[in-house]
Amino acid sequence: MKNYFAIVLLLIPTVLWAQGGSYTIDGKLAGIKSPTKAYVRYRIGSDIHADSAQIQNGAFSIKGTIEEPKQVALFVDKSYALIYLEPGTITVNSADVLExxxxxxxxxxxxxxxxKTMLKSSTDKMAQLMKDYQSATDVQKKSKAFEESIDKRxxxxxxxxxxxxxxxxxxxPNTVVSLDVLQQYDYTPDYAEVSPLFDGLSGAVKxxxxxxxxxxxxAGIKATSIGSISPExxxxxxxxRAVALSSFRGKYVLIDxxxxxxxPCRVENPNVVKNFQQYKDKNFTVLGVSLDRPNAKEAWMKAIHxxxxxxxxxxDLKFWDNEVAKQYAVRSIPQNFLLSPDGKIVAKxxxxxxxxxxxxxxxxxKP
Structure with a gap:
């Protein structure tokens, strides 16, 4: 399932102009009978904070305060649902389970x-697709026809x-929920598609x-659109040793x-190796840019070998803060950009x- 092979930089965005304050989550989950705990986890600065409450007869009430509204996950056992923590009383009601x-x-x-209501039909289809894939045998998963069928769906x-x-x-256009949806609209957003949607948001949201x-x-997406000259x-x-992208001018270069x-990157690597070996003598090379973590140079080099x-x-071993990744608006990996000898982006x-x-x-x- 190739489109599930992306590791996504999950932006839990939502830093709003609204004020923080006290919140209450009042929940009723009829499907939860035995005592258990409901909790939310969120970041305050560099610290992870959690508020929780016991569930008795399916009911719970979590209380806390926040500095600013934000989207978080509400957990019950191994299940979760996304909610917005904001001042006031948030209601969570289900005739069965949290999902x-x-x-x-x-x-x-x-x-x-x-x-969520608008997306329900397609969400149900995706859940069924995942069940079909997970229930398939190893032989089926190795079948090209099966893989193509799953990918098409x-x-x-x-x-x-x-x-x-x-x-x-x-x-x-007046809710920050729309901005959050736009931020998670696609792994590799197309500027021509997402720019008009952003332009249509209210001034307060923008x-x-x-x-x-x-x-x-x-702006980074625009600068790295197909047809643009790749940013140096x-x-x-x-x-x-310092390596400049411009030092590869004159060759086709895959920035990987x-x-x-x-x-997923490691799964794709044999394919990149295969193409590198086939075309390295035909004016083509690869430039790998790693999003490895700080102090992980050994793991990076071991994987290369x-x-x-x-x-x-x-x-620069800065994980998702890699300066080149941010410059190229990379929000998921693996991701690549294919450059022509004059530095123009011809595919991505x-x-x-x-x-x-x-x-x-x-x-x-060509003949």
Whole structure:
């Protein structure tokens, strides 16, 4: 399931212009009979904070205070639901379990419930797709026909969800929920698609802290659109030497964003190796940019050697704060950008067979 192979930088955004204060979460989950605990976890600065309450006969009441409204996860046992913590009384009601709960009581949660209702049909389809995939045998999962069938269904559901999300954003320009939906609209957003949606938001939403951060990211997406000249950068390689992107001018270059800890990246690496070996003598190379964690240089280098990645690698070892990743608006990995010899971006986010086909198109001499 190739589209599930992205490791996403989950932005729990929502730093709003509203004031913080006291909140109460009043819940009733008819499907929960035995005593257990409900809790929310959220970050205050660099600290993780938790508020909780016991569930008795399906009912609970969590109380706390927040500095500013934010989207968080409400947990009950191994299940969770996203809610907005904001001043007031938040209601969580379900005839059975948490996943099926209706969230309301406060403005942002009313808006978010509206979105969930709009998405319910496609969400159910995605849940069924996951069940079908997980229940398949190992033999089925290795079948190309099965994989293509799953991918086709997944792509159709994602397209349906994007259409609904765009409708919600357009119909609800005054709520920060729309900004949050836009931030999570796509792993690799297309500027021409998301820019008009952002422009349609109210001034208050766009001028919020999260709105300004998204506008900055949007500028990065525009700068790395297909047809643009790739932004210049310099970062150190495994030996500590500075490597400039411009030093690769004159060749086709695949800027490959990955990390040793990224499972999907490691799954894709053999495909990149295969294409590198096939086309390295035809004016093509790869430049790896790693999002490995601080103090993880050994893991980074070990992965390079183990996977046979015989090309130049750079990193500042800042995890998701990698300066090049931020410059290129990278929010998920693996992700890549294919550059022409003059530095123009000719393709992006191409993996699997698509990478080989694109390189064949560009690098194989035509009769």
């Amino acid at each position: 099926n709960a209706t969230i309301g009581g406060t403005p942002l949660n009313v808006d978010y419930q509206k979105l 997944n792509e159709a559901i994602q397209a349906e969800q994007k259409k609904i999300k765009a409708q919600f954003i357009q119909e609800n 001028n919020s802290k999260s709105g300004k951060e998204y506008a900055k990211m949007l 950068f310099t970062q150190t390689d495994t030996a500590g 964003f990955w990390a040793s800890w990224c499972g 183990k996977d046979g990645l015989d090309w130049t690698h750079v990193s 986010d191409i993996r699997g067979e698509a990478l080989g086909k694109k390189l064949e198109e560009l690098l194989t001499a």
